[in-house]
């Protein structure tokens with residue numbers, strides 16, 4: 114996902130822009146650039162690769178000026194090259210863009226027809242050229258930008274800067290978030306509050322379709338129809354936008370280690386002093402919910418898959434779970450009595466947002482479980498439940514996953530309570546276990562060196578299988594995703610019972626099999642799957658508890674023993690070894706743990 118920053122300031126813009134872009138690195142990118150207006154002259158510097166390359170360029174070829182825009186690019190149209198890096202410039206116009214312009218080919222043809230020429234193969238250059246075209250037609254800067262915005266189809270967050278205009282920025286959002294930061298005689302623009310944290314804590318989020326005409330002393334926001342609108346200014350908790358590794362080697366390591374703390378904090382939010390679940394019926398009345406449709410992507414989808422078991426088994430509530438990119442185009446019927454639930458760490462994933470919009474006017478209620486309360490998905494929900502994981506910078510989602518599971522389990526328990534499908538004693542037992550879980554996480558984290566040793570062995574493999582039954586099946590899926598997305602080792606996950614239906618053909622001594630199996634009701638069946646694997650020379654890494662290790666015997670290639678927890682809580686706890694196996698395997702492989710190749714932290718484009 115691209116990162117956008119802009120400043121009309123009192124100080125040199127270049128260092129502020131680079132610092133703000135550094136805080137957006139977590140979003141993933143492959144090139145970066147800035148543009149400033151200096152003595153009325155618009156100029157830019159761009160570089161491929163990490164921000165350090167742009168900083169080096171600026172040392173040798175500085176860019177002065179107190180007004181500027183900056184961008185980190187995650188390539189969509191056009192390879193990651195300097196010429197395709199933002200800001201894109203056409204005559205007196207520079208623009209930075211996050212999103213995809215779906216009709217850019219049609220616009221390019223029109224502009225070519227009008228005699229304009231292109232130097233890149235990006236959709237963003239089309240925006241700059243179209244604005245230049247409108248300026249050439251005699252429109253002023255605001256009119257030219259406004260008219261350009263009216264022609265764009267697709268998703269965008271944009272900031273325009275103009276030659277000769279040291280005190281003007283025009284910012285616009287449609288489908289990709291954009292925030293305005295307010296200073297003393299200064300104004301800033303950023304993709305999110307994290308980018309703006311060093312500059313200000315006074316933030317205004319643009320709404321869908323808004324555009325803002327900014328000077329150092331005025332902020333004029335208009336909606337898609339051009340009408341003046343007021344958007345609330347919020348003071349952002351600075352602690353929530355802290356983005357540093359806190360002494361850890363990687364953000365991912367820090368965020369894995371933070372899980373006990375953030376889970377405990379979330380439980381304090383969702384449980385009353387008497388230990389009751391603090392999700393009032395006014396928010397969601399499960400006596401009226403006949404079925405749930407849950408939609409998400411990636412790790413968030415695996416959280417939904419896990420929650421399906423909980424809602425069905427604890428609350429006897431029928432649940433459909435869908436991958437957002439499939440759901441939105443399949444356009445499934447939404448029966449009466451359906452509550453649609455969307456899970457998203459960023460709250461900006463394009464497919465999940467589109468799926469949510471498909472459900473509006475169809476589902477009885479739109480509920481979201483998000484980590485960013487002011488995100489698009491949160492704001493377009495009837496009820497947005499915060500997971501309270503704190504800023505998650507590592508591209509591989511870790512603490513957000515367990516915090517999503519935490520909220521989803523509480524929702525399932527609330528549903529069970531309201532529907533009378535679980536005894537008060539059982540609900541109290543599970544809540545007790547949940548409250549004790551942060552402590553259990555800490556003792557499980559003590560097994561890090563054992564998990565690291567097992568991961569080193571996995572790191573030599575070309576292919577790895579993950580197996581699990583029941584709620585351990587989505588955990589196996591999550592473990593496979595973690596491993597492949599940060600270590601680049603090919604990994605696949607299967608429900609253990611599926612092994613004999615084909616995947617067992619893959620088994621030999623070169624394909625390690627990670628079996629996620631606490632000693633639960635399904636354990637014995639999983640052990641027989643393990644034996645089928647070992648009988649064919651397969652090497653099994655068993656992730657279990659003490660009772661499981663004793664029952665499984667010593668044939669496993671390696672065994673990771675976790676503390677025993679109630680069956681309903683194992684998905685949260687078993688996420689930890691899945692995360693640490695991937696983390697240590699990636700370290701062994703020398704990959705970029707926090708910003709794995711080709712990935713972005715939030716996929717705000719389709």
Ligand code: AGP
Pocket residue numbers: 410411412413456457458459460461462465508509510511595598713714715716
């Ligand atoms: C998880 O490790 C991945 N980074 C990715 O699958 C992520 O979970 C997915 O893109 C969904 O993101 P969201 O939770 O922000 O919607």
